[in-house]
Structure formats: C-alpha cells, structure tokens
Amino acid sequence: MWSTVATAFKLSLEMLQPMQLVLLASATSILVLLVILSFQKRLYLVAQCIQQRPWYYLSLGVINPFLYYAVLFAAYDLLPAQQAQSLNYTWAITLSLLAVPFLGHKLRAVDLVAMLFGYLGVVVIATRGQIMSMQFDSLSGVGLALLSTLIWAGYWILNTRNQADAVASLLAAFLLGFPIILVACYFSVGLPSFNPKAWLAASYVGIFEMGIAFVCWVKALKLSNNTAKISNLIFISPFLSLFFISHFLDEPIESATFIGLAMIVVGLLISQKKSKTKQS
Template sequence: MVNQKHAMAYGLAAVLLWSTVATAFKLALASLAPVQVLLVACSSSVLVLALVLWLQGRWRAVFRLRRAQYAQSLAMGLINPCLYYFLLFGAFDRLPAQEAQPLNYTWALVLAYLSVPFLGQRLRAVDIWAGLVCYSGVVVIATRGEVTSLTFSDPLGVGFALGSTLVWACYWILATRDSRDPVVGLFLNFLFGLPFIALACALTAGFTFPSGRSLAAAGYVGVFEMGVAFVLWSQAMKKAENTARVSNLIFISPFLSLVFIHFVLGEVILPSTYLGLGLILTGLWLQQRRVVAREASLAHG
C-alpha cells in the first residue's frame, strides 16, 4: 500500500546504510585485494537476498522465470556485480575514500546523458549546465584543489571511479527493460556473477583471507550495501506517493559519508573535497529539478 511516511522511513534507512559503505570499502581493502572483497561481498549478498526472498514468501519466483530471463541474469550479472564492483573497489583501493565516494555520485548524471540515445529522452540546456557544474567538481576533487595544474592525484583511480559510473548507468538502463521482480532479479544477477568472480579470484589474489576487521567489513558490504539497502530502497519506491521527495534523500548520503570517513578512517577532509562535492551535488540538483518537473507535468496530465 502507498504510504509516504513509510516510504520516507525506508528511504532514510537505505541512505544511512549507503553512507557507511565508503568507510566499509576502505576497511575491507586494508587487508584484502579488490577481487577478494568482491568475492566475500557478493557471496554475503547472495545469502542475504535469498533469506529476504524466503522471508517474504517469494522464493518460488526464482524458479518460475523464462529461459531468456535466466540468460538475462547471466548477462546483467557480468555487469553488476562483476564489472561495476571491480572498477569501484579498484577506485577505492587507489584513492582516499573522500575522493572516490563523491566521484561515484556522478553516475546519476551519466544516466541522464545515456538516456538520450538509449531511451529516446531529450537533452536540454539544463542537462548541459548540470554536467559542466558536476564535472568541475570532479576536477576539483581529483586534483585536490590544484585545478590549474590538472595534475590528478591518481589518474588510474579516478579512471576507475568514473568508469564505474558509466557501467552503473548502463546497468540501470538495461534494468528499465527488466520485467522481473527487482529483488529476484538482483539475487539471480549476483548468483550468476559469483562463479566468474570466484574464477577471477582464483587466478589472481587467491583464496587466502586474513580474518579480522577487513573480512568483517567485506561481509558488511555484501549484506548491507549490496543487499539490505537495495531492498529498503525498493520498498521506499513502492510505497512512495511522491518518488521525487524520496529520491532527494540521496543528497544526505555524501555528507553523512564524510562524517564516517573522518571519524572512523581518520581521513582529514580537504577543503577541495567540500568544494568539489558541493559542485557535484549542485549539478545533480539542477538535473533532478528537470526530473521533478517532468513528473509533475505527467501527474497533472
């Protein structure tokens, strides 16, 4: 049933969890290779999503799909979790969390641009301005404020972060054509992607996992970032009377994330991070205004 208060509560819970994951990424990567973190996280996510489906009485839906939908799970699983998280963890492995996290938020703008050729949406002037503002923030963060020098702190790390936004946006465009239940679809994507991650781990970092904080953090990422947060956000979208109001909650996440990064990881937050993040969020806000206006016009016929 539609209930805006419940939707906001679910949305806030998801945003709070997402705000912790940049910190969890760095804790996990302290002792584990990116592919090892991905293996532990994906395995944990598969287990928690299976539990959610069982508790919700939807487990049988996993076995009632068409053959083409299982093939779809394989293809989408290679994109997410395999390619997306490989790039994302690679970025966090090379960059401070305060740099990698804001860069990842630009995926929403990439999605808006890719929606033009793939979904037939129109590109307006506000989208161009939003992009200029947003990516000026990327330059500020990536150069740590030394904008005129254009010397990036870690070019490969920045490339991984921006590459992950492209992969994530492509994944969501494909997801718009996915008729499966969202949780069932995500469970199968992760289940089908897991053997490829295990193979990559076997061929590279191996299966020697040090116990302790890093392993626990990798499990946390799988349970909460890949699993529970997605389920909570899906519930928020289902119950929302106004999806734009719920979507705006995501703007809280990067600032909360910096709090955890500072107090848990001990990173000194640079002025360039605040400035760059402000520019990125301003660009996303400009782009989001267009989405809200379109929803309002559709609602009023």
C-alpha cells in the first residue's frame, strides 16, 4: 500500500493544491478510521483519548496530519516523485538525531555512520549523481522533503510515551487537527471544487497512506514475535515504489536514484541493527 502512494501523490497534485489534498485525504482517512474502529467496537477509545488528554492530541493533530502532509505534499509538488519519496525515507535517521536531545539517547559512532550513508544518499539523489556540481532540480523541494522528515520524527517522539490504542490515538489526532486544516485551506488556496477524478485520487491517499496501511502495520507488529523482522519488510517499499512511479507516471528512474536510495537503506539498516543490539 505504502509503495503506491508516491504515485498517488503526484497524480493528485496534478489536479489539486497541496493543502487541498491534505484536506480531502484527511477527511477520507477520518471516515475510514471511524468505520474500522466502529467495526471493532473500539470507537469509545477515541472519546477517552480526547477527554483525558485534549491538548496532547491537539498537538499531535497539528503535526500529523496538518504540518507533516502540508510540507510533504509541497515537496512532491516541486520534485520528481522518485526524489521526494526517497528523501522522505531518511525520517528514521532524523529520528535518531532528535532522540539525543529529546529522549536522552547517546549518539554513537554507528549512528554517525548511518547518518553519513543516509544523507550522502540524499545528496546523490537530489543532484542526480552530480555531487560536485551541487545542482538541484529544486532546492526548495529538497528542503521541504527533509523538513517533512524532521516533522515526522518529532511526531514519533511525542508518541513514545503514549500508551493509548494506536489507531484510536491516530483518529483522535486527525479529528482535532482537521478543523485547522479546513481553516488553513480556506484562507490559503480555497476549498477544492468538486472534481470526481481529483477527489477519487485524494480518497485513495486517505484510504491507504493515512488509513488502512497504518492499521495493517500496527496489527502486524502486534501479531509478530520479532519486531525487527517485520520492520525490515518496510525496506521493500521504496524500491517497489520506483516501479509504480516508472509505470504509472512515465518518470524514467535514474541510476542515481537507485544508488542514493540503496545508501539511505544501508544507513537505515545500520541504525536499526544498532537499536536491536542495544535492546538485546
């Protein structure tokens, strides 16, 4: 599911402004999560979350879906899909950086090696392999893509001590964040006019990127006896995503993208191996 969304982002952004896509996708995601939790008879957990910690879930809602997707979609609007989706995968490396000041983690040599691989991969992708020239397709787009990783890592740091149900927490944050998205969209680019094709594309993003994929991921982690093995499966996603980008967007995949993405994944695997070793 997640490997298809980079393609869906670009197709949606051909018809919608980034903030309009955030609005429509978030609305769809809220409906999907409401249906899922209603079917599971756990919808009452959302009310409990909001009642017990309203400001906390409002803060989460401001970060995700509002800020994170507004910045991410703006990056996709400026960059080729292969660049934006590859850069976005460095969020886990950004998380290890933010964990030092906010969670008291120590920055080890292995962390620095992981970051070196990851961010060198970013430069390779962003410059199309022309590292010495440092020519970017869109420096603003690269900056926004990296900013999205900072926002997403901050979101997970805020979630580290949240013991509430993951899906109920997500819906609580989306419900409280949605009015902010609505106001921001109305006063910035205006509400989207009805366009069946655009709304269908945005709905796909809401159903899968923000909804069902997250629920499946949480369920997979709960059913697994080995979280590390499940987590490693996520590294299939960026490479599979390149296939969809090439096939549906007719975007030629450059060798620099494969090289840079491989470097990012190596950095992520090094970082994950370090975390696994520390836990054992």
